[in-house]
Amino acid sequence: MDREAQRIMNVLFVIVIIGLWAGGGHAYNRPPPRQTLFTPHADSDTSPQQVHISAVGKDKMRISWITDTPTPATVHYAASPDANGPSTTGTTSSYRYLLYKSGQIHDVIVGPLKPNALYYYRLGDSSQVYNFTTPPSQFPIKFAVVGDLGQTEWTKTTLQHIANSNYDMMLLPGDLSYADYIQSRWDSFGRLVDPLASQRPWMVTQGNHEIEKIPILHRKPFTAYNARWRMPFEESGSDSNLYYSFEVAGVHVIMLGSYTGFHSDSAQYKWLAGDLQKVDRNKTPWLLVLLHAPWYNSNTAHQNEPESYDMKASMEDLLYQARVDVVFAGHVHAYERFTRVYKDKADNCGSVYITIGDGGNREGLASKYIDPKPEISVFREASFGHGILDVVNATHAQWTWHRNDDDEAVVADSVWFNSLSTVPNCKV
Numbered sequence: 001m002d003r004e005a006q007r008i009m010n011v012l013f014v015i016v017i018i019g020l021w022a023g024g025g026h027a028y029n030r031p032p033p034r035q036t037l038f039t040p041h042a043d044s045d046t047s048p049q050q051v052h053i054s055a056v057g058k059d060k061m062r063i064s065w066i067t068d069t070p071t072p073a074t075v076h077y078a079a080s081p082d083a084n085g086p087s088t089t090g091t092t093s094s095y096r097y098l099l100y101k102s103g104q105i106h107d108v109i110v111g112p113l114k115p116n117a118l119y120y121y122r123l124g125d126s127s128q129v130y131n132f133t134t135p136p137s138q139f140p141i142k143f144a145v146v147g148d149l150g151q152t153e154w155t156k157t158t159l160q161h162i163a164n165s166n167y168d169m170m171l172l173p174g175d176l177s178y179a180d181y182i183q184s185r186w187d188s189f190g191r192l193v194d195p196l197a198s199q200r201p202w203m204v205t206q207g208n209h210e211i212e213k214i215p216i217l218h219r220k221p222f223t224a225y226n227a228r229w230r231m232p233f234e235e236s237g238s239d240s241n242l243y244y245s246f247e248v249a250g251v252h253v254i255m256l257g258s259y260t261g262f263h264s265d266s267a268q269y270k271w272l273a274g275d276l277q278k279v280d281r282n283k284t285p286w287l288l289v290l291l292h293a294p295w296y297n298s299n300t301a302h303q304n305e306p307e308s309y310d311m312k313a314s315m316e317d318l319l320y321q322a323r324v325d326v327v328f329a330g331h332v333h334a335y336e337r338f339t340r341v342y343k344d345k346a347d348n349c350g351s352v353y354i355t356i357g358d359g360g361n362r363e364g365l366a367s368k369y370i371d372p373k374p375e376i377s378v379f380r381e382a383s384f385g386h387g388i389l390d391v392v393n394a395t396h397a398q399w400t401w402h403r404n405d406d407d408e409a410v411v412a413d414s415v416w417f418n419s420l421s422t423v424p425n426c427k428v
């Protein structure tokens with residue numbers, strides 16, 4: 001260790017000691033930021049890369065991947081390791097962004113598939129065999145939840161922890177690659193998440209880092225995001241990849257867009273009102289919402305942004321009347337859990353609000369909080385990590401937040417939720 005590093009270690013040591021003293025043993029020595037990763041593509045121009053899958057309807061799966069040069073948009077899949085099953089054909093697209101031209105983005109929907117089942121698959125004319133496991137059709141189901149993922153050494157740690165959790169499905173409330181206009185970073189991100197996202201469905205919504213709009217030069221927002229991360233929006237009657245819903249194992253999940261229209265005259269608002277009307281809590285006792293910019297937040301970061309305040313003012317009544325169980329957000333690079341709230345007050349029939357924008361992006365942590373802590377905020381901490389929502393049955397779900405303590409996943413917050421559909425005074 002050189003002298004500079006030794007000095008930093010000494011300072012950190014003193015901070016830990018002061019922290020332990022001030023926090024009564026609960027203090028956590030926040031690690032410094034880690035390097036941004038670039039995940040290279042080692043194989044040939046025709047070999048598949050950036051493979052990710054997403055659930056479509058009740059029993060289908062969309063398989064998305066990219067090749068540098070044109071290859072067939074076909075998937076062979078089977079329950080046996082040779083993957084020599086029927087072949088399904090899909091579509092191929094590409095996009096331009098300034099001087100960048102994307103690879104061939106292939107998109108194939110396979111199924112019907114059995115629930116909770118292992119499938120093997122091959123892409124185009126490549127001989128490489130991948131596998132995925134479909135989500136269960138009944139409880140229990142385990143969701144991994146993490147936002148603001150990015151692609152740093154911290155992201156890598158977070159992904160390792162998630163891979164070890166044996167989750168069924170990923171829910172990501174926005175800010176994926178932090179490409180920030182540099183399109184090759186989208187490719188790098190695709191390759192970084194491929195080992196996980198090719199094996200379990202990744203259901204995502206967009207954040208501000210997905211907009212990538214440039215005045216005059218590139219006026220269209222969400223170009224890379226919409227081309228690379230197509231979600232099953234048509235299936236839920238939505239006209240936009242920026243908001244949609246789906247049902248899995250007794251859970252109705254709604255993905256909202258913080259960076260598209262949300263006022264009462266907007267297409268998104270009308271779609272949301274209609275989608276909530278269709279929810280049948282006998283069939284799906286659990287109702288979750290994901291969006292990027294948090295409606296409740298006691299961090300000093302991202303206060304008073306219209307995407308938070310105006311969207312909340314516009315849509316909070318809809319979610320409250322529908323008895324949404326949990327609302328997950330990202331954007332603030334930290335973890336925070338609120339009690340059940342409605343219009344800024346504790347309310348037994350309101351949603352639990354959770355900020356989980358702590359995946360590990362290159363901008364670092366948001367570590368300043370508003371003091372004193374508002375009573376409705378139950379737990380807040382600026383550390384990287386991820387969440388697991390384990391919905392065990394129609395009435396009970398366990399939420400755990402796993403902090404990246406250096407490279408160990410440590411459960412730092414844990415709570416049981418009761419579905420609002422079974423709380424007598426809150427019944428819709």
Ligand SMILES: *[C@@H]1O[C@H](CO)[C@@H](O)[C@H](O)[C@H]1NC(C)=O
Pocket residue numbers: 118130131
């Ligand atoms: C699925 O694929 C991964 C990644 O290639 C591999 O590590 C794993 O062993 C495979 N699982 C099965 C059951 O074949």
Ligand SMILES: *[C@@H]1O[C@H](CO)[C@@H](O)[C@H](O)[C@H]1NC(C)=O
Pocket residue numbers: 392393394395396
């Ligand atoms: C649901 O799970 C909870 C927690 O494990 C358990 O206490 C409860 O009895 C379960 N309910 C049913 C109907 O199985």
Ligand SMILES: [Fe+2]
Pocket residue numbers: 148175207208209292330331332
């Ligand atoms: Fe953000």
